[in-house]
Amino acid sequence: DWDMKDIAEEFIREVREKAGPDGHVIGAVSGGVDSSVGAVLLHRAIGDRFHAILVDNGCLRLNEAERVLDRLRNREGIDLHLVDASDRFLAALKGVEDPEVKRKTIGALFIDVFQEEAERIKKEVPEGHTVDFLLQGTLYPDVIESISYKGPSATIKSHHNVGGLPEKMSLKLIEPLRELFKDEVRSLGLALGLEHESVFRHPFPGPGLAIRILGEVNKESCDKLRLADDIAISEIRKAGIYDDIAQAFVVLLPVKSVGVMGDGRTYENVVALRCVNSSDFMTANWYFMDHETLARISNRIINEVPGINRVCYDISSKPPATIEWL
Ligand code: XMP
Secondary structure: OHHHHHHHHHHHHHHHHHHOOOEEEEEEOOOOHHHHHHHHHHHHHHHHHEEEEEEEOOOOOOOHHHHHHHHHHHHOOOEEEEEEOHHHHHHHHOOOOOHHHHHHHHHHHHHHHHHHHHHHHHHHOOOOOEEEEEEOOOOHHHHHHHHHOOOHHHHHOOOOOOOOHHHHHOOEEEOOOOOOOHHHHHHHHHHOOOOHHHHOOOOOOOOHHHHHEOOOOOHHHHHHHHHHHHHHHHHHHHOOOHHHOOEEEEEEEEEEEEEEEOOEEEEEEEEEEEEEEOOOOOOEEEOOOOHHHHHHHHHHHHHHOOOEEEEEEOOOOEOOOOOOOO
C-alpha cells in the first residue's frame, strides 16, 4: 500500500523536525491498534528518544501485558516500560461498585502513575536533552466529535483514556493519526509491517475488566473473568470468526445460580458472553453466533473456570442496551 507508506514517511519526517536532535517523546500504549501504530511510527522517527509506557492496572486480559511487551519491545525494539500498578489500582477499586466511579478512579490513578513514570524518564535522559512531547493516538472521528458533536456514548459514559494529561504535564501533543479513520489506521499498521493480530484486535476499554465485572472488582473476580474471557476469545479465533465480530467479551455477573457437578450441588457465578457488530460503536447488533461455537465456549468455561456454572448469551442490540454492561 504505497499511499500509506508515503503517509508514514511524511509523518516520520515531521516528527524528526518537531523533536529536533535532542527532543524526547513519551506516550502511553495499550497494545490496541491506535497506540501500537503511533508507537511504531515514533520509534521509526526518533528511535530510543521515544519512550512508551504500558500501565498494568490489574484489569487487563490474560497475558495481555506480556503480549504487548513481546510485540512492541522484543520485536519492534521500542523502549517500552511496563509498570505493574495492579495492587494500587485494585486497592483504589476496593468497595467500588458504581460504574462511573470505577471509570473515574481508574482514570485518575492512571494519570498519577503515568506522571510518575514521565518524571523518571525526564531524569534519565542525557544532559541537554528535553522531554517536551506526548504522543496521543487521536483519530479523525475523535477530532470531529470533540469540536462539533458528542455521541451518545460520550455523554452517557465518561470514556477517558489519557484526557487531562497534556495540560497537567505541560507537554506538547504529537498526534500522527489525527487525520485518519480507523480503517486507514489499520492499513497504515499493515504498511508498517505490524502483524494481523495487533492490527485487527477488537477494541478494549481503558478501564478494562473493571467495567465487565458487575459489583466489586478484586483479584479474585478479575482472575475468574480473565480465564473465562480467554477461553471465549480462543474459541472464537479457532472457529475463524474473530474478524467477523467487532467486539467479543465475557461479563461477570453478580448473580449466583444452582448447578450440579457429579453428586454435588453447586452455587456459583453466572457469566454473559457479549458479541456485537458495529461500524462506529454508536449503534450495534448482537452477533448471530453458530451454535457449535457457543456450545464449545460454554462447556469450556463451565468445566475449566472454578466458580462459574452458567453461561448466557447476550441478545441485546444498541440502542437501547450499550455494548459494555457498565
Ligand atoms: P458502550 O458501552 O458505550 O461502548 O456502547 C461503546 C464503545 O466504547 C467502549 N468503551 C470504553 N472505552 N473507556 C474506553 O476507552 C471507557 O470507559 C469505555 N466504555 C466503553 C466500548 O468497549 C465500546 O467499544
